[in-house]
Amino acid sequence: MFSRLFSQRLRSCGKTMMSSQLTRLQRARLSSLPLRSATSNALIPRLSRSHSNFFGGAPLNRLSWLRQQQSFLNNLVPLPETQWLVFHDGRPLVSTERGSKAPALARLSTADVRSLLGPEPFFGQGQTVGGQAAASDVVALEGARLRGPPIVFLGLQEPPSSERRALPSSEFIAKGESGLTDVFANIEGSAYFSLNVTDIDQHTLDAALQNSAAGKRGAQLAFVDPRSAMGALDYTSANIFAMARSMHDWNSRNKYCPSCGSPSYSQWAGWKLGCSSLLPWAQQTEGKKPCVTAQGLHNFSHPRTDMVVIAATVDPEREKILLGRNKRFPPGLWSVLSGFIEPGESLEDAVKRETWEEAGLEVQDVQYHSSQPWPYPATLMAGLYAVADSSKPTRTDLDNELEDVRWYSREYILNILEKYGATHPSMERERSPDAPMSFPDTNAIGGVLISEWAYGKAGQDG
Structure with a gap:
């Protein structure tokens, strides 16, 4: 009895060792074989394969760990390579060049939209209008935007031939403003932001679009139905559009903290919503517990899919x-x-x-x-x-x-x-x-x- 069990275990162990020695190529070949049904043992042709769909593809390096760094964001905005998508009530701005019938997703420069952005600093805004950006250690003001139209930092479109370069957030904490020159020397490509102009005065908005580079060269600029805009998108712009529109929708729908009802405000360059009752200068009611968002991770503070x-x-x-x-x-x-x-x-x-x-x-x-x-x-x-x-x-x-x-x-x-x-x-x-x-x-x-x-x-x- 013992010898039979020992022999069975030995054979089992041998199979395990052989399995562990399969090469990557052998495993790939095995994975490509047809599946067998769990109920009938019949061969089932594989139905799935690698596929990248429209609105997917991720052409931007989102640099998500730098959304809290106002020193990074504020110095990224004025760069001449920086591009802006513009939305009005969920409708994207598209551009049709003179003599063309093919619209495309409009990409404006910072100079084009500067009159719409409001006073500096653009991120890390504090209690005083036009004051200095908040210190990096003030958690409630990380990448905060308390005034002006909503802005979302989308990411960095790097040259196709370059590798993604890591820009650790520690660089900005340790070096501060003095080290930004070295950090920005490592950036290649164009930064993308998105601007929601829904609440901007129509006259001001029209003037900005007419004075933009596209407007001056005679391009037709118009906000269009978001589903109709799909015909104006290539695969690269489709993903950028999808990210921007979903983010603006989330920000515009969530005006109040679902925990305590206080007005919410934008943090992390549009990627987090903070509760205004937790701002450093907010008056606290004696005996009232602080909002639960003061501690821990809360799903309603971050974008939902x-x-x-x-x-x-x-x-x-x-x-x-x-x-x-x-x-x-x-x-x-x-x-x-x-x-x-x-x-x-x-x-x-x-x-x-x-x-x-x-x-x-x-x-x-x-x-x-x-x-x-x-x-x-x-x-x-x-x-x-x-x-x-x-x-x-x-x-x-x-x-x-x-x-x-x-x-x-x-x-x-x-x-x-x-x-x-x-x-x-x-x-x-x-x-x-x-x-x-x-x-x-x-x-x-x-x-x-x-x-x-x-x-x-x-x-x-x-």
Whole structure:
């Protein structure tokens, strides 16, 4: 008995040792093999691959650890390379050059927007207007902006050929203003800020735009609907736009401390909200406890992102896809199913719940594809694939959110894509108005999931 157990352990130990000696290449080969279903042992083609979606890509080095450093921020603003995005009530400023019909996201210089920024210092503002920036050890005033229109520091766009250079926050604490010359010598590229001009007088705003470099050369500057602006964005500007718009939305929605009700104010160059009852000069009521935000980490003090699952459900043979029509969709539009993640849910749990609630189907083999920031107003879309039995009946009467839900064959979807155009990224023509159905464009992850399944790309390593 003992010898048999010893032999089994020895064989097990040998397998463990062999496994630990797998090379990186061998592991990569193993990871590319098809998966096996946990229920049927059947081979399952991989549905996920590396993919960067529109609004993603992270072209900026956000330098998040320097948002508290007013010495850094205040010296970054006047640099001639610094660029500004401008928003009015969530609408971005776009520029159309004279003789062109193609608008682009407007990028203004500090000189262009200087009349709109208010008095210096721009960050680390104290009680007195026009006073010196607060000392770096005053926690309540780190990167604080108490007056003037809201500003968000977005990051640094570095040259494509350069490596990201670390600028530790200790440099600014230890050296102070005297060491900034050496620190800025290590910066390459253009800093990006975003300005919210919603509360600025219209005459003042118009004058600033007319006197900007773009205005003087005859470019048309206009604030446009944020969703319509997607057509004016390339992949680089799309991510910068998404970050800026979501941040301004968060700042504008949270005017009061949710803990004590006091007015809130901007810290960390727009990335944190402080409670005004904790400012150094704020009068304290005797016997009243300080706001709970005085200590600890509180999620309502920092930007929030709402998580959504969006899943393309296919049949076990991968030849059919489940599409639904939301009651609010434009005529003819169909898409994959989606829904917000609820507390206590994993991505997989949310996909299973949403598909059941909206279509009355049970899914399995949920696999991750990719994610996409969605700045309307601040959502992260987690794209997935799932498998369901297409022979089972569907139903829309559970949560009554969908107008209709149906299975479509790959052949049918491909015919629409190729005949009428729609989501395939290589198609330059617009979607035909007489198409029997339409899908989200591939600048939305729903369109990506449909397109990659239809063209057989889902599952390829790329």
